Amino acid sequence: MNIDENSCEEEKIRTIIVKRLLFISFLLIAVISIFCYSVTVGTAEISVSDVYKTLVNFLLPGTFDISDRMRMIIIDIRLPRILMALISGAVLAIGGCLTQSILRNPLATPYTLGVSSGAGFGAAIAILTGMSLASNIAGVIANSFFFALIPIAIILTAGRMRNLAPATMVLCGVAISYIFSAANTLLQFFGEPNAVKAVVFWMVGDLNNIFIWHIPFVLVTLMMCLAASAYLSKNINAMRLGDDTARSLGVNTEAVRTVTLLVACLSTAMVVCFTGSIGFICLLAPHISRIFVGGDMRYLIPASALCGSAILLLADLGAKVLAEPIMLPVGAITAMVGGPLLLFLLLRRKSDNAV
Numbered sequence: 001m002n003i004d005e006n007s008c009e010e011e012k013i014r015t016i017i018v019k020r021l022l023f024i025s026f027l028l029i030a031v032i033s034i035f036c037y038s039v040t041v042g043t044a045e046i047s048v049s050d051v052y053k054t055l056v057n058f059l060l061p062g063t064f065d066i067s068d069r070m071r072m073i074i075i076d077i078r079l080p081r082i083l084m085a086l087i088s089g090a091v092l093a094i095g096g097c098l099t100q101s102i103l104r105n106p107l108a109t110p111y112t113l114g115v116s117s118g119a120g121f122g123a124a125i126a127i128l129t130g131m132s133l134a135s136n137i138a139g140v141i142a143n144s145f146f147f148a149l150i151p152i153a154i155i156l157t158a159g160r161m162r163n164l165a166p167a168t169m170v171l172c173g174v175a176i177s178y179i180f181s182a183a184n185t186l187l188q189f190f191g192e193p194n195a196v197k198a199v200v201f202w203m204v205g206d207l208n209n210i211f212i213w214h215i216p217f218v219l220v221t222l223m224m225c226l227a228a229s230a231y232l233s234k235n236i237n238a239m240r241l242g243d244d245t246a247r248s249l250g251v252n253t254e255a256v257r258t259v260t261l262l263v264a265c266l267s268t269a270m271v272v273c274f275t276g277s278i279g280f281i282c283l284l285a286p287h288i289s290r291i292f293v294g295g296d297m298r299y300l301i302p303a304s305a306l307c308g309s310a311i312l313l314l315a316d317l318g319a320k321v322l323a324e325p326i327m328l329p330v331g332a333i334t335a336m337v338g339g340p341l342l343l344f345l346l347l348r349r350k351s352d353n354a355v
Contacts, residue, residue: 020299023292027306031086034313038082041317043325044073055079076212084210085316085330086309087218088271089281093308094225095268096282097289097300101236102260103166109282110268113173113261114151116277117180119269122147123276124184124199128191137209140202141273148269151176156258166257205278205331207316214274225267226305232260233297240295278331280338281308287345311338 040051053064054074096109110116122143126132132139155172158164164172184203188196235256238246243253268282289303312330315337319328 016294020293020296020303023289024299024303024306027303027310031306031309031313034310034317035082035086038085038313038317038320039074039078041320042073042078043320046070046073080210080212080215081207081316082313083215084207084218084275085312087215087222088275088278089285089308089310089312090305091218091222091225091267091271091308092278092281092312093285093289093304094229094301095264096308097286097297097304098229098232098236098260098264099282100286101240101295101297101300102257102264103170104240105166105170106287107283108166108170110152110265111277111279111282112170112177113155113265114176114180115148115265115268116272116279117177117184118151119144119148119272120199120203120277121180121184121187123202123273124187124191127198127202128187128195145269145273147180148272149266151180152261152265152269156261160254160258169261201329202276204329205276205334206329207275207319208327208329210274218271218274221267221270225263226301228259228263229297229301232256232263233301236260236297237295276331278312278334280334280342281312284334284338284342284345285311287342291345 039055040046040048050070051074054066054070057064057066058071058075058079099108099110099113100106122145123140125147126140126143132143151173154176155164155169158172159169184199188199191199235246235251238249238251239253239256246253246256272278285308286300286304289300289307293299293303311334315330315333318333318337319330322328322333
């Protein structure tokens, strides 16, 4: 009897693992398909064959005879935008996944911890006053990244000094977000109309001003984020059972929580300083993935990353085609679609159990 029960249990586990791997495989195919289609979509009428000839020529120079105009459109305009959507969607989703899991709060993300509002304030200072850590567009990027680090520095310092509970950390992040948002509003009140318009567009989140030199920064961020997440996943799984249980298993809960939040917020800050505040990816991708793969971080992290990439690629595709030839801000698309979808996912939950 025990042998039969063990066999049934092993079969159930194998079935669950197969389902998780199938979902991850489906997401991978979806991301590749959307990417390949999206690169062919744009305001310029270029055939699919010419698009892929240009890409092949970019990878293997001299393979085809490509005009400078076609190369500029595909390589300098379309490709950086789509690559940024692919990579930043994954980074944002992983950041949300890590934050929700380590704080055991389904609404916790680097955005709710104040990273986005801090970055927005830094960008507003650069755009409205010209005070920045560098010149031109690099100044906006540098300012937004620096100010994005301030909220997490405050929260982690206060957490160590006052031994804050995870829920209190989230509330501190919300309070810091309000402070930065209020300061941003005051700056805009005294700013020039054109500069204020630029700040508003930056805060919405956009991929229209992405350049090819931006990609290595976010790509390295993604690689480091994946490596750190894989290293931390075992301990995070233990902490999902509660800090006391995790300590009994030999986990240094304070150190793991601090490192996890640093990884999530630093990687999110790196993305936000290039793209602006593209919302809902941090929240939506982990929630969707958790429905299909559960809370095991070994499967949830890659599933969330691929889901985030797919969502942002689809949002970018919608931003290009919904009001063609006008390019809509992709952050508005993610908010319009992500808001109702997230509300549906939250309301259909059978219980309020922590993630």
